[in-house]
Amino acid sequence: MSTSLLARAFKASSTKVTAASRASVVHVGFKASRFETTAAAPVASGTTRRAAPSTRPFESLKDIISPQTYQAIVGEPMRLKNMTSVQTEVLSHLPQISYPYDPKTPHVRDLLVRAKTGTGKTLAFLIPAIEAREKAIKQSGTQALLDAGLMSDDALVRRVRKRYSRETVGVLILSPTRELATQIANEATKLLHHHKGMEVRLFTGGMNKRTQMRDWMKGSRDVVVATTGRLRDLMESEPEVLRSIQTAKTFILDEADTMLDMGFRDDIHAIQNELPRSPTRQTLLFSATVSPLIRQVASNVLAKDYKFIDCVKSDDSPVHAHVPQYHTVLPNASAQIPHILRLIAHDQLTNPKSKIVLFLPTTKMTQLFSTVISQLSRDLLPVATTVHEIHSKRPMESRILASERFRTEKSPASILVTSDVSARGVDYPGVTRVIQVGIPSSTTQYIHRIGRTGRTGGVVGRGDLVLLPWEIGFITWQLTEVPIKPVTAGEIKLQVEELAKKADSEPNSHKGIRTPFTPRLSDFDSAPDEIMSRFEEEAVRELFVSMLGYYLPKSDELRVEKGVILEGCRDWSVQVGGLQAAPFVSYAFLAKLGLGGPRNPKPPRPILPNQQHWQLRGNSVRNKERMGIERPRSGRPKDSGRNRSRDAGEGASNWSRDVNENGSGRKRSWSNDSDRSRGDWSRDADVDRGSNGWSRGDNQDGGKFSDPNREHKSREYKARNFSRQGGSSW
Numbered sequence: 103m104s105t106s107l108l109a110r111a112f113k114a115s116s117t118k119v120t121a122a123s124r125a126s127v128v129h130v131g132f133k134a135s136r137f138e139t140t141a142a143a144p145v146a147s148g149t150t151r152r153a154a155p156s157t158r159p160f161e162s163l164k165d166i167i168s169p170q171t172y173q174a175i176v177g178e179p180m181r182l183k184n185m186t187s188v189q190t191e192v193l194s195h196l197p198q199i200s201y202p203y204d205p206k207t208p209h210v211r212d213l214l215v216r217a218k219t220g221t222g223k224t225l226a227f228l229i230p231a232i233e234a235r236e237k238a239i240k241q242s243g244t245q246a247l248l249d250a251g252l253m254s255d256d257a258l259v260r261r262v263r264k265r266y267s268r269e270t271v272g273v274l275i276l277s278p279t280r281e282l283a284t285q286i287a288n289e290a291t292k293l294l295h296h297h298k299g300m301e302v303r304l305f306t307g308g309m310n311k312r313t314q315m316r317d318w319m320k321g322s323r324d325v326v327v328a329t330t331g332r333l334r335d336l337m338e339s340e341p342e343v344l345r346s347i348q349t350a351k352t353f354i355l356d357e358a359d360t361m362l363d364m365g366f367r368d369d370i371h372a373i374q375n376e377l378p379r380s381p382t383r384q385t386l387l388f389s390a391t392v393s394p395l396i397r398q399v400a401s402n403v404l405a406k407d408y409k410f411i412d413c414v415k416s417d418d419s420p421v422h423a424h425v426p427q428y429h430t431v432l433p434n435a436s437a438q439i440p441h442i443l444r445l446i447a448h449d450q451l452t453n454p455k456s457k458i459v460l461f462l463p464t465t466k467m468t469q470l471f472s473t474v475i476s477q478l479s480r481d482l483l484p485v486a487t488t489v490h491e492i493h494s495k496r497p498m499e500s501r502i503l504a505s506e507r508f509r510t511e512k513s514p515a516s517i518l519v520t521s522d523v524s525a526r527g528v529d530y531p532g533v534t535r536v537i538q539v540g541i542p543s544s545t546t547q548y549i550h551r552i553g554r555t556g557r558t559g560g561v562v563g564r565g566d567l568v569l570l571p572w573e574i575g576f577i578t579w580q581l582t583e584v585p586i587k588p589v590t591a592g593e594i595k596l597q598v599e600e601l602a603k604k605a606d607s608e609p610n611s612h613k614g615i616r617t618p619f620t621p622r623l624s625d626f627d628s629a630p631d632e633i634m635s636r637f638e639e640e641a642v643r644e645l646f647v648s649m650l651g652y653y654l655p656k657s658d659e660l661r662v663e664k665g666v667i668l669e670g671c672r673d674w675s676v677q678v679g680g681l682q683a684a685p686f687v688s689y690a691f692l693a694k695l696g697l698g699g700p701r702n703p704k705p706p707r708p709i710l711p712n713q714q715h716w717q718l719r720g721n722s723v724r725n726k727e728r729m730g731i732e733r734p735r736s737g738r739p740k741d742s743g744r745n746r747s748r749d750a751g752e753g754a755s756n757w758s759r760d761v762n763e764n765g766s767g768r769k770r771s772w773s774n775d776s777d778r779s780r781g782d783w784s785r786d787a788d789v790d791r792g793s794n795g796w797s798r799g800d801n802q803d804g805g806k807f808s809d810p811n812r813e814h815k816s817r818e819y820k821a822r823n824f825s826r827q828g829g830s831s832w
Contacts, residue, residue, distance in 0.1 A: 157190045159183060159184050160175050169296075170236075191411050199213070200237060212380065214410045215387070216389060219357075227386045229293065231352045231354060232325065264299065269323075271324075273350070274354065276333070277329055281502075284304065302324070305329070306329045326350070347373075351383060353374070370403075385403050387403065428588070429567040439678065445566050450484050451598070451605055454612065455532065459530065466648040467645060468491065486616070538551055544580075642681055649671045650667075653670075668697065
């Protein structure tokens with residue numbers, strides 16, 4: 103569905119969200135929030151040595167790194183004090199890892215670092231990379247003097263350094279997502295605050311390529327942060343980009359496991375092949391997990407003497423163990439939005455500053471829930487709430503703006519409604535709760551979603567997973583190693599009522615709460631229905647299709663049949679989406695999704711006693727006589743025994759076959775001309791090729807299937823289901 107159609111469909115969309123989508127272009131975020139860090143738990147370096155419980159202060163780097171970098175860290179703009187565990191482990195190798203390659207004095211420069219998200223690893227790889235770039239720039243000026251046979255020439259040194267900075271790439275950093283790439287670029291920009299002439303270039307999809315190339319041609323190329331797809335595209339289409347990338351001295355892969363999961367292995371390999379070879383090139387690989395595939399990639403991109411630094415204890419939980427996690431299996435779909443509202447109210451009544459990330463499984467669900475939450479928050483929630491929206495269909499400029507606003511949010515309550523584009527790597531300080539609606543794409547994705555709260559230097563927070571009844575298999579089979587506890591919707595309702603009474607009795611204890619709040623709790627169940635009635639049915643139906651596309655492939659993970667998922671999504675479209683009747687799903691569309699039986703199965707071939715398989719070859723009429731099957735009546739068409747007809751478009755089917763066996767005249771047919779009570783899936787709409795297998799019609803008593811390319815047109819069918827005569831339904 104196009105953006106213009108969404109604008110018409112979601113008639114209730116808030117003015118705030120619309121205004122944000124029209125915001126002006128936001129360049130690399132020079133106004134990113136301060137990256138806060140504190141001491142963390144002990145970690146491991148290599149495979150045996152354990153780090154000390156205490157971490158180093160950044161002041162210990164004063165005589166190790168350049169004064170400009172040091173000033174940016176401990177002074178403006180970052181003002182940091184203590185290192186995190188991963189920063190302590192990596193930066194303890196300074197200054198050696200920032201030295202250029204020298205075959206006469208070999209030392210370890212390549213690192214494989216295992217570290218969880220939210221532990222400060224961005225700063226851990228940026229500091230040595232920037233230090234290496236500064237040394238390379240200085241070395242270019244020194245080499246120019248030697249080549250010219252001069253002792254000193256400041257003008258020559260400045261010219262050579264400037265040309266070197268504009269023609270060569272110092273650091274190339276690959277990131278799996280645009281949001282994470284933008285965050286890395288923000289951190290690099292702050293580290294270069296006092297480095298005159300050094301700049302950051304950002305290449306991500308969704309941004310204007312012409313603008314990116316204009317900045318590339320006129321600026322320096324000290325730190326290049328890119329997503330793999332956009333960088334490879336530019337390397338193939340822009341010779342100037344390829345020429346500079348081929349000079350990169352430092353190569354960094356952040357969230358390497360995510361890039362591999364997203365299918366970027368070939369892109370990484372293609373980019374690597376254009377870079378200088380190891381050990382001339384320094385490579386730093388950071389990953390939350392170290393699977394056999396990661397080790398295989400490490401052996402290809404890292405030098406043979408690379409060092410492995412493990413910052414995850416062997417007995418750690420797959421997710422931050424200190425984050426309380428709960429799951430709720432709703433009694434039915436109609437309880438979904440009221441329960442989400444109560445979770446939001448619960449967080450706002452619990453925390454003086456509520457900051458929630460709400461994850462949805464599809465883009466269309468993200469669009470719908472963002473609009474619903476924006477509308478309901480005005481009157482129902484205890485605190486005036488700011489709602490931000492991020493998903494893949496929004497322009498990149500709008501996504502960057504929404505991410506920055508949520509990151510630096512100062513209001514008492516804010517919510518980021520997002521798809522998985524914000525699930526990994528992006529740092530949002532102070533998140534108090536992560537709410538996941540529906541099952542995530544995988545257990546790993548669940549872990550990284552929860553990682554938005556409980557991050558280093560932030561609040562501990564809480565995680566809530568909200569599931570429909572047929573989604574419970576994800577808890578049973580996929581989250582067996584995660585410390586998640588059950589909590590019912592009724593328990594949350596009672597907790598919110600108690601918190602509301604406490605807030606009403608002590609109005610000054612919590613600033614910003616709109617008291618009295620208790621009377622508004624009665625509207626939590628009814629208000630969503632009124633909001634949903636404003637949506638066009640076409641938008642809800644397309645959302646229904648997006649749900650089918652997301653959930654049906656996960657039937658094996660949930661350990662449920664696809665038919666159960668189909669009925670669950672149909673129930674959702676009525677109970678939550680507000681449709682009068684569940685959307686019709688055509689036979690052809692069901693077949694594409696792996697549902698339904700064979701269209702025209704062949705009847706079993708009768709076999710005579712002591713009959714060989716070759717004995718039925720030859721004349722079919724004679725074979726029927728030989729087997730005692732009645733010959734066709736005279737005057738009957740030769741092929742009438744196998745008459746197949748189909749009178750439908752993409753969304754319909756009417757297959758029949760008449761087979762006379764032993765004179766019984768038995769008829770086998772699959773048709774949509776059967777009684778409504780016989781089938782599990784009913785049709786209440788017209789179907790045409792432009793609706794992905796279904797659409798809405800005005801005739802609720804029947805529908806019409808048509809195909810302009812076929813001979814039979816405008817054939818009326820009064821029934822609304824597909825069933826097999828004899829009582830069995832499909």
